[in-house]
Amino acid sequence: MRELVFATNNQHKTVEVRQLLEGQYKILNLGDIGCITDIPETGHTFAENAALKTSYVHLNYQMDCFADDSGLEVEALNNQPGIYSARYAGTGGDMANLQLVLKNMEGQANRKACFRTVVSLVQNNENYLFEGVINGTLREESAGVKGFGYDPIFQPDGYAITFAEMSMQEKNEISHRAQAMNKLIAFLKSLQV
Numbered sequence: 001m002r003e004l005v006f007a008t009n010n011q012h013k014t015v016e017v018r019q020l021l022e023g024q025y026k027i028l029n030l031g032d033i034g035c036i037t038d039i040p041e042t043g044h045t046f047a048e049n050a051a052l053k054t055s056y057v058h059l060n061y062q063m064d065c066f067a068d069d070s071g072l073e074v075e076a077l078n079n080q081p082g083i084y085s086a087r088y089a090g091t092g093g094d095m096a097n098l099q100l101v102l103k104n105m106e107g108q109a110n111r112k113a114c115f116r117t118v119v120s121l122v123q124n125n126e127n128y129l130f131e132g133v134i135n136g137t138l139r140e141e142s143a144g145v146k147g148f149g150y151d152p153i154f155q156p157d158g159y160a161i162t163f164a165e166m167s168m169q170e171k172n173e174i175s176h177r178a179q180a181m182n183k184l185i186a187f188l189k190s191l192q193v
Ligand code: ITT
Pocket: 007, 008, 009, 010, 013, 041, 068, 069, 070, 071, 072, 085, 086, 094, 097, 115, 147, 148, 149, 150, 151, 163, 175, 177
């Protein structure tokens, strides 16, 4: 089976993308190629940060690869945490980040939010970008234990449950990351790669 390098240290993302591409591609993440660097994400947009991850791998390992940068954008918080989603509450991790969003949203009637992913692909020295967005609303309290990050407070439009109450398969049918990855795969197929 053809291998694809996914420039991520996030095990949850790796598991989701492996499930998405099951039977089509074998996914190797940064650990699998022996890269233990925490690649600096100094860009100002998802696209810049995703491209920083792929260029790091391309430069240091001479491998074609893809990466995603993603996050939660909350309308009432001026689209924050956005690119700062992984470090919104400093170094406290997923739970601290989620709690800070809930706190900053206390008493807020506008609960609109979206998850956004931008995937960067480096293929034959060219960089390609693919985007996925899912709109939804923020719950006032966490619900569900599946998934990761902000999943327990995000309810996608058209559903009565949060991402953390869905199976990985259900989330992968609609998620921001799945949408961007499906575009990436369609592109690779169009190149017959
Ligand atoms: P890599 O850069 O190594 O891929 P990371 O966790 O730092 O891993 P990002 O910089 O893209 O990844 O940050 C994304 C953060 O946004 C992540 O830590 C979560 O808090 C949140 N996030 C992204 N996708 C999510 C999803 O599908 N469900 C819940 N939270 C998500």
